[in-house]
Amino acid sequence: MLRFLTFLLIILIATSADAQQWYRGNLHTHSYWSDGDDFPEMIVDWYKTHDYDFIALSDHNVLAEGEFWKLLPDTEEAQQGFEAYHNKFGEDWVVYQTNSEDRTEVRLKTLKEYRPKFEKKGEFLIIQSEEITDGFDNKPIHMNATNVQELIEPQSGSSITEVMQNNINQVREQRKQTGQPMFPHINHPNFGWAITVDDMLPLTGERFFEVYNGHPLVNNYGDDERLGTEAIWDILISNYLAEDKPLIYGLAVDDAHNYHNYDGEHSNPGRGWVMVQANELTPEAIINAMEVGNFYSSTGVALKSITYDDQTLSVEVESENSINYQIQFWGTKQGAGREEMGTLLNEESGTKASYQLKDDDLYVRAKIVSNKLQQNPFQEGDTEVAWTQPVSN
Structure with missing residues (x-):
């Protein structure tokens, strides 16, 4: 029933897209309040003047309040x-x-002090966030809490999974107590090779993780022995559906720390973001839209529309002159083993494509790959990409 309602909401939102707008935002950013190298006002100003609609400054285990x-x-x-x-x-x-x-x-300056300098209703929004920075057995376990209202101390635990679950539970409990929408998401699982897909599979209440993180040390693509984040995503989706859990969604974020030197050795702003289709620019509307999958993630590719109707996922690219696009549809067949989870179901060249789920498809998600080089990538040669969220029968 939960899965049916989720997909019904996706369909309803997609069909009422004319009443909504796309909002661009970054959910993972650092300032001098922790280990970033610039003042929060300078960082917020950068995002506002670079056509972002919302920003979340998510410093490690601290909120921008009090005297510092x-x-x-x-x-x-x-x-x-x-x-x-x-x-x-x-x-x-x-x-x-x-x-x-x-x-x-x-x-x-505290968030309360600098927020009025930048926020304007319907035009720009700052969402209070925290990177809950925890660990286990010398492995970094980091999770963001978006729209957190009060500081959450790292909860620790007796395993990697338990550490994550304890912190997820704290975010959910604060949401219940305050009545304010907020969500946790798992940050850069391959940072320090800390979090494996098996660590994430038993979790409950986790709906988001970073499929793309712009920090040069997070190993998005895996290596010869370890999975990249897209492969992790497909295994999570497949197993969550098999267990009748809600879908898990993939975020693209900057994880920006460095605002003075721009190159592949520094963690700079402008590398990854989410595009959220919501009816207004408020924390409530942004979070509600994201929780039903009404957003896509990008490192540069812009989408004109995403619809899911009659078991058909359709994508249209906001194309640029002289740029070529490959629209890929990824999914998992029923009964697939782990090695077969996340296979290329179809691929088309151009700016429009659709995929109708077959009876044996567990889900489908789209990945749009352009031949346009990404500006200031963390890895030389990376081209601009976008990811839609998975949908299922």
Whole structure:
């Protein structure tokens, strides 16, 4: 019944697309509040001026509240960044001092302070988030909480799965207690080769994970011995459907930390984002749309439309001149073994394509691959791609 209602909502939303808008956002970003290398106002300004509609600053185990003085790194880069910040926002806004060692300390602005500078109803939104940074057996286990209302401390556990489940439970409990929509998502499972697909299979209440993360150290593509994130995704979808769990959706995010040096060795903004089709630009509308799969993830390819009707997934690309597109449909057949989960069901060249699910198809998702090189990729030669969310019979 739950699966049927989910797909019914997808169909209803797709058929009422004229009443909705596409909103572009990044759900994973870091600032000086943790291990990013710039001020939150500079980061938010970057996203706002680069045609994003919403941004989530998700610093490690901290919310941007209370008094916090940042001792700037003793580098020319940090000093230049401070001067840019001071010049942009002015003496009346920037609060700083020089310590006994002639080092600059800056009082970081809280979300409550800087939010009014940027937010405008229907035009730009900041969603409070946290990267719950935990671990087990020296392996990094990170999960974002989107639209979190109160800080969630890392919950720990006796296994990788238990650590994730304990943190998922805390997000869900806070959602229940506050009545505010929020969701957890699993970050970069291959970072440090920490989280395997088998660690994720037993989870309950997990609906999202990062199929693409723009950090150069997260191993999106796997290696000769370990699965890439797309292969992980297909195994998760297949097994979740077999167990009558809700579908798990794939996010593309920046995981931006570095805002001064732009190259493949740094984790820069602008590499991955989600495009959400919602009826308004609010946390509630964005989260509600995402939870029924009404979004796609991208590293550059824009989609004009996605519909799922009469067991047919249809995709149309917002094409660019002289750019070629391959529209791939990936899925799993009923009864498939793990090695056969996530196979290419069909592929077409062009800007429009459809796939009608067969009786033995568990699900289908679309991947759109262009021949346009991605701007500032973390891996040289990467082209722009988009991923739709899976749909099922």
